[in-house]
Amino acid sequence: MSLLHTVNKSPFESNTFDACLNLAKSGSTVLLIEDGVYAATTGNSVADKIKNTTDINFCVLGPDAQARGIEGKLAEGIKVVDYEGFVDLVAEHDAVQAWL
């Protein structure tokens, strides 16, 4: 049993990303979308949260990162997926928890 979590809020202005990390189990996937993609950038006050969480697969939705001009600032090891990849992730997991 493994969940796909999506987070669509900026980690700087909301605790949605933290709420997700609090309940995401080892082996699950967290997909950052919309304003959630800022959590995947480096050199800031939240970067350590992804760095220190090694048992979760972090992905970011490429189109949302490109729209915001941050594609070049994504942390190492974060997988970038397109909309088809998003669909694949949904299919590969047992259920989706959308953190809003």
Next chain:
Amino acid sequence: MAKKFMYVNRKPPYGTIYALESLEVVLIGAAFDQDVSLAFIGDGVYQLTKGQDTKAIGQKNFSPVYSALGDYEVTKIYIEKESLEERGLTLDDLQHLVWEDEDDDWAEKDSIRLVSRAELADVLDDQDVLLSF
């Protein structure tokens, strides 16, 4: 007598409509010949990042419009330093916004003013009208 209007921007672009709405109100307001300034604080600083490309999300990329603000005599754009730093950004990550000073032989001048939280508090305190987005 012109009043001092400040638009306070705190939201990143595209996830919500606030950033675009603010920009549209600024452009409309520019027709009224007031003393206009913009502040970008918190996630609002993301509105000005370089290299935005919205093709794949099917939304309008309004980031090039910020570079036209100088032509509308919107020449004071305050960026809160602490907000940039918290997000691992520097001024190099943001668009270089300029205006041409007709009183100085159309010299090109920087619109962006990087200010500390304390300095921005004083700028806010000095306004007649604050519009928050």
